Structure formats: structure tokens, C-alpha cells
Amino acid sequence: MKHILLFILGIFLTSASFAQQTEKVVSWTVTAKATNADQAEYEISAKAIMQKGYHIWAMDAGGDGSLIATSITMTPDLNWKDKWMANQRPHDENLDFIEGTVFSYNNTVTLTRKFTADKGTKKIKGIITYQSCNESMCLPPEDVPFEVTLP
Numbered sequence: 001m002k003h004i005l006l007f008i009l010g011i012f013l014t015s016a017s018f019a020q021q022t023e024k025v026v027s028w029t030v031t032a033k034a035t036n037a038d039q040a041e042y043e044i045s046a047k048a049i050m051q052k053g054y055h056i057w058a059m060d061a062g063g064d065g066s067l068i069a070t071s072i073t074m075t076p077d078l079n080w081k082d083k084w085m086a087n088q089r090p091h092d093e094n095l096d097f098i099e100g101t102v103f104s105y106n107n108t109v110t111l112t113r114k115f116t117a118d119k120g121t122k123k124i125k126g127i128i129t130y131q132s133c134n135e136s137m138c139l140p141p142e143d144v145p146f147e148v149t150l151p
Helices: 002-021
Strands: 024-036 041-050 055-062 071-075 092-095 102-105 110-118 125-132 142-149
Touching: 024 125, 024 142, 041 055, 041 102, 041 125
Parallel strands: none
Antiparallel strands: 024 041, 041 110, 055 102, 071 125, 092 102, 125 142
16 A cells, blocks of 8 residues: 555656646747738747746857857748847846856747748748746746748
């Protein structure tokens, strides 16, 4: 009986631990809009909403190179007009355990970029890679695949 109780307790603790690790603390919404449909020019936006107390690292996370910066990769290859732009400046701080200033976003951020697509392109796919952290820990990096229909 003692072994059965220990086994059940072990399963419960493992399940609770796994549930905490897979908790979604950041939600993403990706959209595209035409800026000049005749010229196949568009703008893509990726909006992140973070749970209170969490942040994500900026696309240029700074520091000593140990942080996992937010990145967005796309297929098919697109003709980019400029760099990814955020709708706000990142929060900057110096941490005792990382050399150099680090940059992050709290609460919400929208990243946008302009591009041209080949005529006839109807959908684009991509992956957002990011890492979310709070004051006591960082969660494992996550890849969020997305697909957007061009207007």
C-alpha cells in the first residue's frame, strides 16, 4: 500500500510540474495588411501579450550573448523593405549575473516590418522564437508557427 501511495504521489507531482512548464504566458497575434496592393507591398505585424510579471527579450536582447532574443523567420523568402520595428522602446536594465545592458518588453509589444511579395503570393508562413521570463526564472524558449493570408 505504501508503494502505491508513493507511486500515485510521484505521478501527481510530475504532472503538476509539467503543467507549470507548459503554461502559456505569452500569446501572439500575427496579421498582414497591404500598403500598396498594386505593387505587392505589405506590412506584417506580430503582437505579443504577456501575462503580468513576465517579459520577453527584445530582438536585440543585448547583454553578453547568453539571452535568447526574439526572432521571426518567414517563408517564402520575402523582399524586406526595412528592419523589424517595435511600437515602443524596450525596457533596459543591468543584471548582476549578465554582463552588459539587456533589453526586454513587458505587458505587450507589436513588431512590424514592410515587405514585397512575389505577385500571386497568397500566404506566408513563419515562426516566432522567443523566451519569456519573470523575476525568478526564465521559461524554455518557444517556437510559435503562424500562417497569414495576404489581403
